[in-house]
Amino acid sequence: MTREDADRLGRSFERSSLLASVLVLTMAGVVLALLQYVGLRRELVEDAGAQARIVALNSAAAVLFEDRVVAAEMLDALSAASTVRAARIEDETGTVLATYVAVGAVDGMGDCGLDCTRVSAPIEHAGAPLGAVVLEVSLQRVFSRLLAFAGAFLVAAMVALALSLPLLRRMRLRMRLAEARLDHLAHHDPVTGQLNRNAFNATLHRARDARAQSRHALLQLDMDRFKEINDTLGHLGGDELLRQVGTRLASAIRAEDQLFRLGGDEFAVLMHPVATAAEADVVAQRVLAQFAAPFRIAGHELYVTASAGVSLYPQDSSEFHDLAGNADAAMYEAKRHGRNRVAFFDPRLREAMAERLRLQTDLRRALEQDELALHYQAQVDTRSGALTGVEALLRWDHPTLGPVSPAVFVPIAEESGLIVPIGRWVLREACRQLAAWRGAGFSGVRVAVNLSVRQTRDEQLPDFIDALLGEFGLAPACLELEITESVLMEEADLAIGLLARLRARGLRLAIDDFGTGYSSMAYLQRLPIDALKIDMTFVRDIPGDGEAITTAILAMAHGLGLCVVAEGVETQAQHDFLRAAGCDQIQGYRIARPVPPDDVLARWHADATEAVPG
Numbered sequence: 001m002t003r004e005d006a007d008r009l010g011r012s013f014e015r016s017s018l019l020a021s022v023l024v025l026t027m028a029g030v031v032l033a034l035l036q037y038v039g040l041r042r043e044l045v046e047d048a049g050a051q052a053r054i055v056a057l058n059s060a061a062a063v064l065f066e067d068r069v070v071a072a073e074m075l076d077a078l079s080a081a082s083t084v085r086a087a088r089i090e091d092e093t094g095t096v097l098a099t100y101v102a103v104g105a106v107d108g109m110g111d112c113g114l115d116c117t118r119v120s121a122p123i124e125h126a127g128a129p130l131g132a133v134v135l136e137v138s139l140q141r142v143f144s145r146l147l148a149f150a151g152a153f154l155v156a157a158m159v160a161l162a163l164s165l166p167l168l169r170r171m172r173l174r175m176r177l178a179e180a181r182l183d184h185l186a187h188h189d190p191v192t193g194q195l196n197r198n199a200f201n202a203t204l205h206r207a208r209d210a211r212a213q214s215r216h217a218l219l220q221l222d223m224d225r226f227k228e229i230n231d232t233l234g235h236l237g238g239d240e241l242l243r244q245v246g247t248r249l250a251s252a253i254r255a256e257d258q259l260f261r262l263g264g265d266e267f268a269v270l271m272h273p274v275a276t277a278a279e280a281d282v283v284a285q286r287v288l289a290q291f292a293a294p295f296r297i298a299g300h301e302l303y304v305t306a307s308a309g310v311s312l313y314p315q316d317s318s319e320f321h322d323l324a325g326n327a328d329a330a331m332y333e334a335k336r337h338g339r340n341r342v343a344f345f346d347p348r349l350r351e352a353m354a355e356r357l358r359l360q361t362d363l364r365r366a367l368e369q370d371e372l373a374l375h376y377q378a379q380v381d382t383r384s385g386a387l388t389g390v391e392a393l394l395r396w397d398h399p400t401l402g403p404v405s406p407a408v409f410v411p412i413a414e415e416s417g418l419i420v421p422i423g424r425w426v427l428r429e430a431c432r433q434l435a436a437w438r439g440a441g442f443s444g445v446r447v448a449v450n451l452s453v454r455q456t457r458d459e460q461l462p463d464f465i466d467a468l469l470g471e472f473g474l475a476p477a478c479l480e481l482e483i484t485e486s487v488l489m490e491e492a493d494l495a496i497g498l499l500a501r502l503r504a505r506g507l508r509l510a511i512d513d514f515g516t517g518y519s520s521m522a523y524l525q526r527l528p529i530d531a532l533k534i535d536m537t538f539v540r541d542i543p544g545d546g547e548a549i550t551t552a553i554l555a556m557a558h559g560l561g562l563c564v565v566a567e568g569v570e571t572q573a574q575h576d577f578l579r580a581a582g583c584d585q586i587q588g589y590r591i592a593r594p595v596p597p598d599d600v601l602a603r604w605h606a607d608a609t610e611a612v613p614g
């Protein structure tokens, strides 16, 4: 609603309220006047009736003896009654014996109009009717009192209306203030005071309607690892951070741009007009630069980063309503490429998004229709080459696309939440397979299963695993759970809590891809873990730069009493180095590729007769 609309509405409210008051007062006045009239008239008639009865009582003898003089004297007594205009005494035949006309009355008893009424009383003697006394009573007194009442009522009504006018005005003002407040609440975010998602949608709508005149750029921004910060600082701290971010962003945009908080840690900047991508980039870089300086929250200095995506209209799409989706896709691209950056929309992103959406739908069906399978990769003792365990690795044979890499579909499953049921399926299938191998006499190895970030938030996971182990008759130590270092860093407290609950049950825990997640020795000490897997990027650099880091990780992990597994071992040279450096176990194509479960069994049978490479 515009300000003019609100003003018009307010004025019309004031007018109709006034009109309603006048109407109510008029109706009340008419009803009261009617009641007053009825009451006054009844009082007058009762008085006149009493006077007529007195005259009738005293006139019986005059009528009986037809004494007109006495009858006239009786009527003369009515001169004291100011409302009696005329009177007469008549006998039973209707013959008038005497009449009375009040001083000033124009004529005698003629036709009684609206301004008078007649009252009569019978004249009797010993119960027998002799005649009647008839009075003509003027209603003038009733009317003049009625007029006085109406005057007083009108004055009172005018005073009431005059008093109610300022009240009405105040009410209108209050209404306007309340409307303005509601309007503000509806379009502003209470935490940051910036425009909210409603305002964003409305602005996009308006901009879409005026699209022919303007070029727009939309920037969507998401703070990196906000959840972690929120968990650490608490919600009040998180809110304070959002407020400060809002203030900084508002100061970074141009006067013609608009800033919105879309919810959570998401902000948007609608830039208009924007002629070129370069112009939008200047604003985007200025927006991102707001995160360079630390934020001061509750005495802490906090370095926060953000990822932003920008889309341009009409350059990226001739459909204005694609703008938000395109900016969102660009933002996810910025996150995928390592965060803390701006990405501009590229039409190929739309295709990639559509592809991801298709795969997501197919993945849901794959889970229901048994298209998923587990392959197992051997982990061996570095010195003896003896098989110590296998890592379960998910495989998807898509009906039309063929094998899809887990590096492609696991992130999609993560994004959609499908990873939770898929992860449970993996755990169940791995336990079922391990129990089957054990039944076939293949014992002494454990199976390692990867846990995704979402699974570390699944409060029911420990109970689910308990039930699985019970169902397949497996000892907890048979199962190793691998959690990547970056998940641990991202989910910190939550993951540690869950790990502690799992380890208390006797399960083995390993940090996967170690060396890529920036965790420290002090942090490692806090973790309830058994093993650490050196990321294959370091192993790949052996011989070479990877040697120093691998040696350092081994020293640190052994200092903490952890078992170390090197991943991605592909060459004899790597194997030799790792054995000499004291690495406990190795895994990689040098030993075995991930294979279906039957091949694991065949390999085990072969191992029983010949030695593993070493």
Ligand SMILES: Nc1nc2c(ncn2[C@@H]2O[C@H](COP(=O)(O)O[C@H]3[C@@H](O)[C@H](n4cnc5c(=O)[nH]c(N)nc54)O[C@@H]3COP(=O)(O)O)[C@@H](O)[C@H]2O)c(=O)[nH]1
Pocket (backbone or CB within 6 Å): 377, 391, 392, 393, 394, 395, 405, 406, 407, 410, 426, 450, 451, 452, 482, 512, 513, 567, 568, 569, 570, 587, 588, 589, 590, 594
């Ligand atoms: N949450 C889950 N994640 C899973 C699951 N299954 C797999 N994954 C993750 O997907 C990523 C890709 O896995 P994959 O394609 O199976 O690759 C694994 C190995 O095949 C590969 N590998 C092993 N040895 C070598 C080697 O010598 N050279 C080489 N180039 N690659 C090798 O490495 C991957 C092992 O990954 P990791 O888990 O880090 O040990 C991968 O991130 C999987 O974690 C699942 O069930 N759940």
